[in-house]
Amino acid sequence: MASGDLLLRAHAGAPVLARAFSCRLLVPARRRSGLISPLAASKVGIADVVGRVRSGGADQKRRRRDAKEGFGFSGVATRRELIDDEKVEQDEEDEALKLGVEKNGGETGGVDGSYLSETRFDQCAISPLSMKAVKDAGYERMTEVQEATLPIILQGKDVLAKAKTGTGKTVAFLLPAIEVLSTLPHQRGQLRPPINLLVMCPTRELANQVAVEARKLLRYHRTLGVQVVIGGTRLTQEQRSMQANPCQILVATPGRLKDHLENTPGFSTRLKGVKVLVLDEADRLLDMGFRRDIEKIIASIPRERQTLLFSATVPEEVRQISHVAMKKDYRFINTVKEGDEETHAQVSQMYMVAPLDLHFSILYDVLKKHVAEDADYKVIIFCTTAMVTKLVAEVLSQLKLNIREIHSRKSQSARTKVSDEFRKSKGLILVSSDVSARGVDYPDVTLVIQVGVPADREQYIHRLGRTGRKGKEGQGLLLLAPWEKYFLGAVKDLSIAESAVPPVDSSVETEVRNAVRKVEMKSKECAYQAWLGYYNSNKTIGRDKSRLVHLAEEFSQSMGLAVPPAIPRNILRKMGLNNVPGLRSS
Incomplete structure (x- = not known):
């Protein structure tokens, strides 16, 4: 060939050999070198997760065929909430369209040069008007996907x-x-x-x-x-x-x-x-x-x-x-070569397993260390649902961290504003549901934390992909409860290493408890309901309803509640939980 x-x-599955350059492409596609070997998995301390300032430097020489959003967009991509009983208030279309767009000029068109092909757009038979627009946009060389498909x-x-x-x-x-x-x-x-x-x-x-x-x-x-x-x-x-x-x-x-x-x-x-x-x-x-x-x-x-x-x-x-x-x-x-994972060689992946009642304290401890050790920190925390996202953002805000939140319950204009601010800034922590999981180009994200079990392997990968972009290194931490460890089997080939649970100082625990106490009861009720809906839909965890009720009680206690909140009967019916013992209805 x-x-x-x-x-x-x-x-029908029969192989067809097609000439790639039928539109008068003059430069043949390069043969690319193989993949970089993955990071070796080992048990490390939490300092390895949060203790380094990442930068591109010499590591930009390492070439991967990873996905890189090529055009400096500020858009974000959503995932449908599993339990979303309320309608989301949104603004009009003109507000929704106010996306900030960075124009990255030069031959790369916003794509890191190592991810481009050698084929130029002017080698393809496109009209002069289109070619002029392509040049104005700053795109000279095609990406490898464009080279293969155009x-x-x-x-x-x-x-x-x-x-x-x-x-x-x-x-x-x-x-x-x-x-x-x-x-x-x-x-x-x-x-x-x-x-x-x-x-x-x-x-x-x-x-x-x-x-x-x-x-x-x-x-x-x-x-x-x-x-x-x-x-x-x-x-x-x-x-x-x-x-x-x-x-x-x-x-x-x-x-x-x-x-x-x-x-x-x-x-x-x-x-x-x-x-x-x-x-x-x-x-x-x-x-x-x-x-x-x-x-x-x-x-x-x-x-x-x-x-x-x-x-x-x-x-x-x-x-x-x-x-x-x-x-x-x-x-x-x-265009995805065999063995070419969605995760980046530059991303150090860790997981930590701890009881639910320690999650807020661990999260606060990890963030404080990362903020202290990286002046240009830029963190995304992914949560399981919109209402859990809101809860986590409110707790961390009470702890005086520089927090922004984005999820499907926010209006479109609010989401666009937060997305644009986070894209342009440093020194921010974005608490997010999956509106930021896919296709987002937030530059220079230093740490991605995923709290709770992702829906699937793909979701884990897409979230992790918000860091380690454009040749720079990043860090990823997955924080699970003991009964969520089953998920590790789905990502065992991604070189994700176990991290020891850090000892949490009693003063930090007190500080976190006080912050949780200040969060409004309504936020806790909504988070409890959304949490229950999310895990009820999980095939592994939601199968045993009595166990699910017990785990939901653990989550309720982690919010400082002695008694789990009552849930409207119609919501319980929608979840298929209306006759399950241990759940309070209203």
């Missing part, structure tokens, strides 16, 4: 691409789609132009991020426009916005797209113009339960179209939706 060839797989997509083929988050995949699907749209007749000022490019994203933040990139690439395509329709904004506001600003490119979350399909006059007719369909982060779309919405939307758009699926993983469910959405001769392009 020639050095410039890509091994692709057709729908030639095939430009041929008009349906593509299922396995590509890790942060590898420049947004440009990989936007640029060739814009090329298709630029050849279509467009009438400036048309009130309801057909939607020619439809991009579905799992989250509001990712949708906004894609739209920001699209606007950069559309800079000289004056007749083309982009709009975003997302959950958490008023439907009528979006309807007015689409009428006032007609577009041919629509970036949407599936649920809100279905709302418009059912409730916005003329919308279904506009979708009949779709020429290119993109499912971005397809695995997450399906993981979040959007399959039925996606299938309904696919049934509403023309069968004669180009379909592009980008996914960090390709489980069976992604393959099933690819059969529904794509032509039989679609191409599968795997």
Whole structure:
């Protein structure tokens, strides 16, 4: 096989050899060196977790094919809360779109140079208007994902691409789609132009991020426009916005797209113009339960179209939706090499197992040491649910740490403001639910702490990926209760080492107890309810309901409560816990 060839797989699984440079690429792809051996796992003290100031330095010479978000975005990506009985208040679309964007110029376009290919954009047959926009955006060389996928997509083929988050995949699907749209007749000022490019994203933040990139690439395509329709904004506001600003490119979350399909006059007719369909982060779309919405939307758009699926993983469910959405001769392009983990060689991974009633004290101790030893500290603490996130943030704020919180119960404008501040600043601790777990480009994060068992291995990896970015080193700590140790089997191959539980001074315990006591009862009640819902949905822990009730009581005691809070009967019914002994109802 020639050095410039890509091994692709057709729908039936038969290998197909395709020339990678059909769009007049002149420079063959380089052969890359192998992976760096992982860190050796060993039992170390907590000082090894928090005691070093990390920097790039000579370590930037170590080349990995890890995902790096290439364009300096401030967007964040959400994960659906498992127990979310209240509606989230959100601001209007114009507020939601106020994402700060750093423009990183030069040949790297915001991507660390070691993660780029040698192939330049001007070696590919794209239109002069697109090329001019690409240059203005500061992108000269393609990322390896763009190098692998752009030639095939430009041929008009349906593509299922396995590509890790942060590898420049947004440009990989936007640029060739814009090329298709630029050849279509467009009438400036048309009130309801057909939607020619439809991009579905799992989250509001990712949708906004894609739209920001699209606007950069559309800079000289004056007749083309982009709009975003997302959950958490008023439907009528979006309807007015689409009428006032007609577009041919629509970036949407599936649920809100279905709302418009059912409730916005003329919308279904506009979708009949779709020429290119993109499912971005397809695995997450399906993981979040959007399959039925996606299938309904696919049934509403023309069968004669180009379909592009980008996914960090390709489980069976992604393959099933690819059969529904794509032509039989679609191409599968795997840009994730065997053994190339999502975790970074630069991230020192540790775990600690301690009783729940020590978690607040341990967390405070770890943070104090890290803050004292790294003047430029920048920490993200991931919690299991939005309401647990709120509780942890309030406790740590009472302890006078410089805390910001971000979760799905915050308004979109508040989330955007906090995200932007954290992206630009140092000396901050961000307590977060999974709105910050995937696709976020927060530079210079020094430590990621995960409190409680992650939903799965992928979630652990995505959270950890917020540190060790752009060639810099980082640290990761997973804090588990003894009954959560089973999770370590899912990450045993990731060189995660055990860390000894630090001795907690009695004065620290007293300080933490007082801080917990000052937190409002309402916050504790909501955290207890959300905690119970999260672990009830966990197949390992939620199987034994009497044990679950006992563990929930432990969590309640860790919040300083002698008696667990009562839970509304309707919530218990939704959880399937309405007849479980030991739970108080109201």
